[in-house]
Amino acid sequence: MRYIKWAFLALLALCLITVGFANREVVNLQLLPEDIAVFAGISAGVSMPLYLIVFASVIAGLLIGFVWEWLREHKHRSVASSSRKEKAALESELRELKTGSRDTNDDVLALLETPKSAR
Template identity: 50%
Template sequence: MRYIRYASIAIFALALISIALANRQMVTVKVLPEELAVFSAMNPSVQMPLFLVIFGGIIAGLLVGFIWEWMREHKHRAEARRKHGEVKQLERELRRVKGQRDEGKDEVLALLDEAS
């Protein structure tokens, strides 16, 4: 299974290198389109290779997806946290009740009952 993972990573890396080598030409990335830049006093632009724009878009999309999913699953995590606290409280109550039940017994018998 480990070899399949390494092979998948190698194929993915080769694909990314191939995309980077095929898209080395420089492009101008602007913040606003020319029509909207007329209304603002500035329109910064940057010259960078096309593959950086592609990879940046992929990374930005992944980040947005991860954040979206994290926010969507918040209710499930909160419910699990609440249930975990409830279980801990019930375990403490069970230990207390068993302690009261075994109050007058021999210590060895109480330990054996507690183990079962």
């Protein structure tokens, strides 16, 4: 399985390098369309290779997806956390009951706790 993982990573790296070499030309990335930028008085832009824009877009999309999924699953994590706390409290209570911090002078409890073979 380890060799399959390394082969997959090598193939992925080869594909990314190929995409990078194929898209080396410098492009101008503008914040706003030209007409709106002139109207607003903002002409922010940057020139960079196309492969950097593509890779940065993929990374930004992955990060946005991870954050969105983390926020979406918040209610499931909170329910699981409260269930774990309740389970721990019940286990603690059961352990306390089994250790015998009960009154053994009660005849009814003594009958209930005595195994049937000893009666």
